[in-house]
Amino acid sequence: MIETHIVILLIALIADWFTGEPQALWRRVGHPVAWIGWLIHRLDAMLNRHTDTAGQRYRNGAVAWTVLIAAALATAWVIGFVLRLLGPLGWLIEAAIVSVLLAQKSLKEHVAAVTAGLRNGGLEGGRRAVSLIVGRDPEQLDRAGVSRAAIESLAENFSDGVVAPAFWYAVFGLPGLIVYKAINTADSMIGHKSEKYLEFGRVAAQSDDLANWLPARLSALLIAAGAWALAGMAAARAALSVAARDAGLHRSPNAGWPEAAFAGALGIALGGPRIYANEAVRQSWLNASGRRDPDAGDIERALGLFALACFALWGAVLAVWIVV
Numbered sequence: 001m002i003e004t005h006i007v008i009l010l011i012a013l014i015a016d017w018f019t020g021e022p023q024a025l026w027r028r029v030g031h032p033v034a035w036i037g038w039l040i041h042r043l044d045a046m047l048n049r050h051t052d053t054a055g056q057r058y059r060n061g062a063v064a065w066t067v068l069i070a071a072a073l074a075t076a077w078v079i080g081f082v083l084r085l086l087g088p089l090g091w092l093i094e095a096a097i098v099s100v101l102l103a104q105k106s107l108k109e110h111v112a113a114v115t116a117g118l119r120n121g122g123l124e125g126g127r128r129a130v131s132l133i134v135g136r137d138p139e140q141l142d143r144a145g146v147s148r149a150a151i152e153s154l155a156e157n158f159s160d161g162v163v164a165p166a167f168w169y170a171v172f173g174l175p176g177l178i179v180y181k182a183i184n185t186a187d188s189m190i191g192h193k194s195e196k197y198l199e200f201g202r203v204a205a206q207s208d209d210l211a212n213w214l215p216a217r218l219s220a221l222l223i224a225a226g227a228w229a230l231a232g233m234a235a236a237r238a239a240l241s242v243a244a245r246d247a248g249l250h251r252s253p254n255a256g257w258p259e260a261a262f263a264g265a266l267g268i269a270l271g272g273p274r275i276y277a278n279e280a281v282r283q284s285w286l287n288a289s290g291r292r293d294p295d296a297g298d299i300e301r302a303l304g305l306f307a308l309a310c311f312a313l314w315g316a317v318l319a320v321w322i323v324v
Contacts, residue, residue, distance in 0.1 A: 004318050005169065005170060006182060008098060009170055009317055010314065010321065012098035012102060013099075013102065013314055014314070018100070019105070033185055036182050040064075040186050044189070047060040059142070061190070061199060061203050065207065075229040076178040076179070079174060082144075103161030104162055107109045108156070110129075110133050111151075114130045114150040118143065118295070124295075126147075127139065130153075136274045143295055144169040144295065145298055151262060151270060152264070152271070154282050156258055158219055158309060159255070160254075162313065163222065163313060164184070164211065165181065183211050184212075197312070213253070217257050219258040220240065220257040220258060222235075222316065224313075230308050238262070238265060238266035241264060242260045242261065246288075250283070256286065259271065260286040260287065262320045263287035264287050266305065269285045269288055269292045270286045271283050272284075272292070
């Protein structure tokens, strides 16, 4: 069974790289992640009451998370059961499902739009484009800030938008993939440290940290492989050494690994202080000795590194298929 999963995953990765999201379909029926988001929103509205104590909010958040995961597992089981009845046709449909839950093409397009914005619309164009992919206040960003935000988003989402879903699908098939997307979506929606979600979203945030722990570290290895192909062994060593040294400086237990690897490979500093809509956040620099003035050209280099890291993932999947 795992051999079939690996072949399907390889097909899905290649399909996603070239075809991306079927936007016309999503406009009619909605994206699967939007369906997950709808359920999370309903559970939030029903169970996250401002009159509850912190302990009650925590317990209700745990209940909401359990219902979400149960719904994800049930959905995956039903889909898998139907697809198994279809034989080889079911494999192709499954590959299509997996491909739309990966984010290679959409990620590179959104980040490339920041480069185009900076080149064609100057700072304001870059701010408009980057505001679509990051939560920080774009009006507080200069060109270097816009460029860092785009590269950091590319690095972090390589891990949780490409490597993690591919990893969990390879290990557990559709249940692994759909449960991971539910966990990751819940974290993005309710896993915040705001007053409303500090306790209610605690289980969601902790489960996302656990689900991304290994994929984040695998991402750093894949980025190092991409850096070797892009700029040689010295860049690969820098990616790994900076990731090992600086990943722990990041606020997230996982995001620091791909971001620090990108910083080391590209010779730039990422992270640092930033301003979100409601607060200023102090964060250490990753690869503090690197250049702190990246621009559109560095985003383009980051996109090249991203592409090669994705191809390294394809190669790893192919190697697993050959071995098993």
